[in-house]
Amino acid sequence: MEDTKLKCKLCGRFFDDEEMSEEHYPARSVGNEDIVALNIVKMLDSFQSEEIRERIKTKLSDGESIERISGDIFDNELAESLYPHGRTARTLCRKCNTFLGKYDEAYLKFFSLDGEAKAIKGFSKKTKLHIVKSIFGKFISIPEATDEEFDFLEFLKNEMATEYHGKWKIYFVKRDFSSDLMGMKDIGTGKIEFDEGIVYELSDDKFIYNLMNFEKHACFEMTNLFDILKKDYILVKGVGSDGGYHSQILLTRLFSEMI
Incomplete structure (x- = not known):
């Protein structure tokens, strides 16, 4: 029976196809339209x-x-x-997609204010946590992570949870001309493997996020997503001259499409 059903990646239950949602990753409101x-x-x-x-x-x-x-x-x-209608996936049941939508409302506030530290520091802790959970939640749906068993699902499912002590970390930067080839914003997804572990990527019109199961390489300057909860939160802009993980993932994807 379960062979003909789809598994929701958040609650873990099995559903018929029509009971699954058509979720956007990233959200439609942050550039995922065409x-x-x-x-x-x-x-x-x-x-x-x-x-x-x-x-x-x-x-x-x-x-x-x-x-x-x-x-x-x-x-x-x-x-x-x-x-043409945005990038979508069918990885969540309707109930779970609606639940995660509450986190996306908080993220839209972050997005609309460009993630600027002065504005974000004025957010409540609850709103900041919802922003964090919104980004973690989007990585559930990217195709490169189809077989990944993430350990942050309970953190997402519990709206009252304030801490996550698992192995996955998210670092991000605000886009600028250094992150976008000729100013062209690529909001694709990707994956790259290192000896230390795996790096996944997800981005929207303003930010580039990397989910990884190891500490980021010291040569790449990025903001830890949980830093938005701190008083000394600083937003890193651009990927610098080395291009960060973004350039490696982008080039890998572009050249794979040429083969």
């Missing part, structure tokens, strides 16, 4: 195009920002529609 893919072949060609370079120079001389120019090139020439 997901496009970067055409890597066209992108490489554009780097060598004299016509593209001249067009960029002309627009820069006319006062346009490099962010706007690159965004126009991405939207009109390099992007291909991948998920």
Whole structure:
């Protein structure tokens, strides 16, 4: 019987397909509406195009920002529609998806205020915990973690839980031009393995999150998600010159699509 049913990744119960939800990861309200893919072949060609370079120079001389120019090139020439209605999964039953939606309401406040420390420090502890749980909850649905048995499910299911002492950690950065190739925001998911363990990635229009089962490498500057609960919370912006985990995961995914 269970072979024909789907297992909810939060409560662990089995349901018929029509009893499962169509959950967005990340939430639709934070940029997951019309997901496009970067055409890597066209992108490489554009780097060598004299016509593209001249067009960029002309627009820069006319006062346009490099962010706007690159965004126009991405939207009109390099992007291909991948998920017109947003990226979704069927990993949660309707009840669990509705339950996690309460956490997403708190995250939307964080997202709307750009995660800025001054504003977030004024949030209640309950709201901050809901933000943390919202992000942990989204990693349940990414396809790369289909077979992963996460130990933070009880932390998510208990709305009153204030502490998590498991093996998984989330680090994040706020996006800037260093994190987005030519200013093109990629909100894909990914996975990369190191000798120390596994790193999963999930992002939205403003932030890049990495879930990992080991302490992050010291060379990568990122904010621990639980730091938003602290008075000395500092938001790290950008991935720096080394690109962080994001660049490794992005390049791995892009080049795998070329094979």
